[in-house]
Amino acid sequence: MSLKQVRTLLEECQFHEAMGRISDSWICCMDAIKLLNQMSKEDTEPYTQILSVFTLQLYDRLSKTSMPMDQKIQWINSKLHNTYFYPQIEFGGGLTSSMGPFVLPQTEPELELPSHLNAQYYPLEIDDWSAEMDHLAQLHQDVLSNCSLVSAILALVHSEGMLVDLVHPHAAAQNYTVTFTFNGTKRTVSVDNRLPLLPQDTQYLTIRSSNNLNLYWPALIEKAYLKVMGKGYNIDGSNMAYDGFMLTGWVPDIIMIKDGQLPVSHIKYLKNRNTTVMMGLGTGKISRVLSDKIGLVSLHDYTLLDFDETRNTVTIKNPWLHSTDKNRIIELPANGLFQFQFFYLNWNTDKLFQFRTTTSFIHSGDLTRDLLASRPQLSIENPSEQSHEVWLFLERFFTKDVEEVVIAMDIYASEGDKVLLSKQYNNVYAGEPTNARTSLVRFTMNPNTKYTVVVHCSVKCSMSLTVFHNVSNDFKIHRAKLKYTESLKITDEWDFINSGGNRSLTSYINNPQFDLEISQPSDLMITLIGESLLTFQVLHWNYAEKSRKMQHLDDLKLLCDEPYTAGAQGSTLKNLSPGIYRIVCSTQEPNVRVPFQLQVFHNLPSNEARISRVGGSLGLFTDNFRYDWNGTNRYKFMFSTKCYNRRFTFHLKHSSCNFMNPEGVSVYRPALRGSVFNLDTSQPLMVNEEWSSSLYGVFVEWTCRVPGNFVLLVERFEPGNGTLEIEVGCNGQFFSL
Numbered sequence: 037m038s039l040k041q042v043r044t045l046l047e048e049c050q051f052h053e054a055m056g057r058i059s060d061s062w063i064c065c066m067d068a069i070k071l072l073n074q075m076s077k078e079d080t081e082p083y084t085q086i087l088s089v090f091t092l093q094l095y096d097r098l099s100k101t102s103m104p105m106d107q108k109i110q111w112i113n114s115k116l117h118n119t120y121f122y123p124q125i126e127f128g129g130g131l132t133s134s135m136g137p138f139v140l141p142q143t144e145p146e147l148e149l150p151s152h153l154n155a156q157y158y159p160l161e162i163d164d165w166s167a168e169m170d171h172l173a174q175l176h177q178d179v180l181s182n183c184s185l186v187s188a189i190l191a192l193v194h195s196e197g198m199l200v201d202l203v204h205p206h207a208a209a210q211n212y213t214v215t216f217t218f219n220g221t222k223r224t225v226s227v228d229n230r231l232p233l234l235p236q237d238t239q240y241l242t243i244r245s246s247n248n249l250n251l252y253w254p255a256l257i258e259k260a261y262l263k264v265m266g267k268g269y270n271i272d273g274s275n276m277a278y279d280g281f282m283l284t285g286w287v288p289d290i291i292m293i294k295d296g297q298l299p300v301s302h303i304k305y306l307k308n309r310n311t312t313v314m315m316g317l318g319t320g321k322i323s324r325v326l327s328d329k330i331g332l333v334s335l336h337d338y339t340l341l342d343f344d345e346t347r348n349t350v351t352i353k354n355p356w357l358h359s360t361d362k363n364r365i366i367e368l369p370a371n372g373l374f375q376f377q378f379f380y381l382n383w384n385t386d387k388l389f390q391f392r393t394t395t396s397f398i399h400s401g402d403l404t405r406d407l408l409a410s411r412p413q414l415s416i417e418n419p420s421e422q423s424h425e426v427w428l429f430l431e432r433f434f435t436k437d438v439e440e441v442v443i444a445m446d447i448y449a450s451e452g453d454k455v456l457l458s459k460q461y462n463n464v465y466a467g468e469p470t471n472a473r474t475s476l477v478r479f480t481m482n483p484n485t486k487y488t489v490v491v492h493c494s495v496k497c498s499m500s501l502t503v504f505h506n507v508s509n510d511f512k513i514h515r516a517k518l519k520y521t522e523s524l525k526i527t528d529e530w531d532f533i534n535s536g537g538n539r540s541l542t543s544y545i546n547n548p549q550f551d552l553e554i555s556q557p558s559d560l561m562i563t564l565i566g567e568s569l570l571t572f573q574v575l576h577w578n579y580a581e582k583s584r585k586m587q588h589l590d591d592l593k594l595l596c597d598e599p600y601t602a603g604a605q606g607s608t609l610k611n612l613s614p615g616i617y618r619i620v621c622s623t624q625e626p627n628v629r630v631p632f633q634l635q636v637f638h639n640l641p642s643n644e645a646r647i648s649r650v651g652g653s654l655g656l657f658t659d660n661f662r663y664d665w666n667g668t669n670r671y672k673f674m675f676s677t678k679c680y681n682r683r684f685t686f687h688l689k690h691s692s693c694n695f696m697n698p699e700g701v702s703v704y705r706p707a708l709r710g711s712v713f714n715l716d717t718s719q720p721l722m723v724n725e726e727w728s729s730s731l732y733g734v735f736v737e738w739t740c741r742v743p744g745n746f747v748l749l750v751e752r753f754e755p756g757n758g759t760l761e762i763e764v765g766c767n768g769q770f771f772s773l
Contacts, residue, residue, distance in 0.1 A: 054111035136205030148268030176357035186355035214260035320377035407604030415452035418481035452486035520637035537626030543698035566632030654765020
């Protein structure tokens with residue numbers, strides 16, 4: 037029995053709970069209680085009482101409530117590269133799961149070694165735990181390409197940080213625990229005392245101190261770091277800011293260097309860097325010739341040590357130590373950093389802010405343009421009477437290797453509501469997309485104002501958002517909630533029949549149409565999603581035309597006509613009166629086949645808002661006919677019906693060239709009209725004296741009272757050429773003659 041077993045059981049208990057394996061979680065918790073009871077009887081361990089209190093509290097929580105979602109996401113994301121890096125457990129009284137009594141053995145195979153080097157692992161008796169500045173300041177890399185980590189370690193050393201506190205125990209042992217910050221929290225990494233050595237005494241694969249060759253404990257931190265990164269000693273580099281964050285939890289900030297100068301806004305921190313910020317510089321691509329000439333390494337990170345305000349120079353330190361110590365300490369003009377591309381910073385936010393508030397969440401990876409509903413959205417509020425500057429720090433958790441990942445944050449002045457569309461609220465901060473793993477936003481919250489933070493990410497992954505602030509200890513991050521309580525959803529498709537294109541085309545009225553009916557005044561939000569350039573129009577409608585296909589577009593009835601956008605479109609309609617409204621969904625181009633989803637959000641009772649599809653045909657029975665004008669101006673379409681009281685709708689259209697392609701508003705259209713006569717007696721039954729050159733054609737409505745033979749006389753204003761198209765719809769069977 038040992039504290040190591042208790043730690044293992046408590047870690048597995050919380051991991052099982054996070055994964056939803058509640059029965060396994062109970063078993064682990066009960067086993068831990070039994071083990072602690074036995075240990076308390078034997079009185080063999082000094083920390084039994086603290087662990088017993090923690091375990092009983094865990095048992096009590098398991099029996100009453102579920103694990104908070106933030107913690108659940110942290111525990112779920114413990115597995116990386118087939119290894120578990122569990123969150124550090126705070127047992128109470130300053131006791132944590134990373135301390136010496138709880139150190140677990142390394143159970144995974146040793147890290148991969150470079151194939152071109154004849155390196156082998158050897159167990160080392162690590163008994164020199166010196167943390168003297170003189171020894172740590174001479175740490176350096178050699179064969180291994182990990183300048184970012186070594187630069188971060190040196191920055192921590194020169195910032196008077198306690199590097200040795202990352203590893204436990206501080207004594208010769210077979211196994212050690214190293215604590216890093218990643219995936220939303222502090223995590224424990226187990227390593228053993230086996231380090232890779234090269235046969236040549238002049239080369240090293242691990243970090244070493246040039247004036248204390250027996251100082252091996254920093255190499256344990258390096259080994260743990262390489263274990264987390266997943267590529268062993270074949271590491272291909274990171275950057276100093278990210279590695280500094282893993283070591284310290286200090287917030288990384290990466291700034292592009294422009295015109296060879298550091299940003300003026302950050303010069304003041306150079307003078308007080310020791311306790312507030314760690315700094316470094318990263319070079320861009322430098323040719324070998326220029327590199328040898330100026331003494332700078334291409335694509336290499338350096339620790340920034342000092343800033344001389346009088347001479348306007350900066351002093352940097354090379355993490356790589358040449359045999360002659362050449363170019364280790366370099367002084368450069370602060371306005372002449374032309375070979376440097378990145379300015380790395382790690383902020384000790386404890387020195388800048390009183391409070392921090394963190395939440396974790398899962399991003400689906402959905403980046404449907406403009407439509408934000410599926411993305412994580414977090415509500416923050418400044419309830420005070422004064423403005424507050426806050427820092428928002430976004431971390432994307434480590435996942436399996438992905439070639440390119442883009443993250444960003446937008447902030448909306450939205451009363452804390454969930455944002456459905458990018459134009460729905462005022463976007464007070466539009467974040468620049470970055471392929472970095474973290475993003476830092478500095479933002480000033482106005483007094484008594486609520487905001488919504490929308491998080492963007494191009495892959496499915498877990499993330500965390502931390503807000504550093506001076507608002508109050510009661511500051512909370514909430515999941516943003518939708519302003520609307522109800523929604524109506526239609527899933528449909530544009531195809532080669534109903535994909536009529538935009539309203540400037542003759543085929544526009546063939547587009548999918550829906551009747552929205554509301555019984556009370558209401559605000560609505562309508563969204564349309566599909567993989568095309570799309571939009572929708574909303575019109576006042578009347579009950580007499582309900583469920584009937586649109587015949588013309590009346591601009592006076594148009595309530596909404598948004599421009600075409602890719603992927604998503606939406607609009608908010610304020611204080612709509614009770615009644616019926618026609619929604620027309622269209623793509624910019626005709627003849628496309630794309631599924632779409634139309635959704636109407638509202639706050640009405642479910643029975644007070646309804647939406648229905650409008651049929652696309654003119655009647656139960658339909659047929660189409662075509663006739664070439666050939667210089668004439670009249671055409672007689674003869675038909676018959678054997679039924680009484682049949683309602684006919686004739687849709688007359690003109691095509692100047694290819695009737696298969698819809699024509700635009702600029703194409704010539706002759707004025708048309710249509711009248712109905714009895715074929716046998718020539719008696720006029722419905723005479724239309726009005727001419728129309730409507731873009732969408734001419735509609736003739738007529739009800740046949742008795743069976744018989746009839747003729748539709750179609751006239752054009754002047755003789756000409758082209759094609760006449762007649763679409764006939766009827767609620768009963770008819771026959772062409």
